[in-house]
Amino acid sequence: MTAPSTALVWHERMMWHDTGSGASELPAGGWLEPGEHSENPATKRRFKNLLDATGLTDELLLLRPTPASHEALTRVHPDEYLTRIKDLSSGRGGDAGSESPFGNGSYEIAQLAAGGTIAAIDAVLDGTVANAYALVRPPGHHALADLGMGFCIFANVAIGVRHAQAARGIGRVAIVDWDVHHGNGTQAIFWEDPSVLAISLHQDGLYPSRSGLLEQVGEGAGLGTTLNVPLPAGSGRGAYLAALDQVVVPALEAFAPELIVIACGFDAGALDPLGRMLLPAAAFGEMTRRLLDAADRICGGRLVASHEGGYSAGHVPFCGLAVVEAMSGLSAGIDDPFAYLAGVPGQEITAHQQDAVDAAAALVAGVRGQVLHPPPEVPET
Ligand SMILES: [Zn+2]
Known part of the structure; x- marks a missing residue:
């Protein structure tokens, strides 16, 4: 038996993060009858269960994460923010900022999500595996340094990237975020940082509002490294x-990162209740293969995925399976019960969608010089 080429990060305790009673993405209350909050364990747990049930987990290196250290967290989040979350978490919970409800103990659980992303990155940088999937919860890409947003508490991917840079000697990192919502937290954290290329594909105008516009390209030394x-x-x-x-692959080629991290949401899937995109599970596999090929050419195949959103309990497991199959080069040997989605009208690119792609492609071509050669620092007078 050959050694697994792909690691899977999992810890049951991350499923115990409690977002409380909700109605869709809103907290219950007023005229909203108490029910299930959109960000609940089902999508993630069923994804892991499908990997287990098909036997694919047995072919992966299963990693049990440890909590991200205070040092790792403070590379992104200020102490005051950590203290506020910890105080609420040690009681009955609260909200990390805006639409990020949590219950007792979620501080430690969010530490596991950040620590899980770090574990995946370490396994790849150590050469233990070729690539790694961190199936973590709560998600991270909306979290700002000092404010939780959109179900996120700690910025898992940003914390992982800062760990790679500060503790592992990695210089340039690229983040490809294909969650259907804009990766606003990631964008804000690396806004002026030329060492991190933050790319976000998302549904135009969805969440947060006025966020993820084409014109938002970073500032200062980071001009051109937000896309x-x-x-x-x-x-x-x-x-x-x-x-x-x-857009994405040419931008990666131009930036030449030493590591590529996917902020891997599945809410652009066709059955997602919070997104309005049409992706079938197989498309996530195809997208992953493109990034694997790019990583092979650019950075020795170093590719890490960290789980973000995705709210269809039925569909997400098959979207996730397609990504893990692509990363590992293995097949679970099952048919996707939702394969019919690949045949629904609207899968072909339309003229107005191509216009959106063209606009971003032009930006890559236009800012490539700045991506490769950030403008020199202006000396202080
Ligand atoms: Zn999302």
Whole structure:
């Protein structure tokens, strides 16, 4: 038996993060009858269960994460923020800022999510595995340094990237965020940082509002290392693969990172209740293969995925399976019960979707010089 080439990070305790009673993405109350909050364990647990049930887990290196250290967290989040979350978490919970409800003990659970992303990055940088999937919860890409947003408490991917840079000697890192919502937290954290290319593909105008616009390209030394690809609602496989081929991969080639991290949300899946995109599970596999090929050419194949959103309990497991199959080069040997989604009208790229891809592609071509050669520091007078 050969050694596994792909690691899977998992810890049951992350499923115990309690977002409380909700109605869709809102907290219950007023005229909203108490029910299930959108960000609940089902999508993540069923994804892991499918990997287990098909036997694929047995072919992976299963990693049990440890909590991210205070030092790792403070590379991104100020002490005051950590103290505030910890105080609430030691009681009955609260909200990390805006739409990020949590219960007792979620501080430690969020530490595991950040620590899980770090564990995945370490396994790849150590050469233990070729690539790694961190199936973590709560998600991280909306979290600002000092404010939780959109179900996120700690910025898992940003914390992982800062760990790679500060503790592992990695210089340049690229983040490819294909969650259907804009990766606003990641963008804000690396806004003026030329060492991190933050790319976000998302549904135009969804969440947060006025966030993830094409014109948002970073500032100062980081000008050109933020790249947004807002895609029109209704985009399917054709639009996403065009965005990968015509925008994301050329941007990665130009930036030449030493590590690529996917902020891996599945809410651009066709059945997601919070997104309005059309992706079938197989398209997530195709997108992953494009990034694997790019990583092979650019950075010795170093690719890490950290789980973000995705709210269809039925569909997410198959989207996740497609990514893990692509990363590992293995097949679970099962048919996707939702394969019919690949045939629904709208999978071909339309003219207005191509316009959106073209606009982002032009930005890559235009800022490439700055991506490769950030403007020199202006000396202080
Ligand atoms: Zn999302």
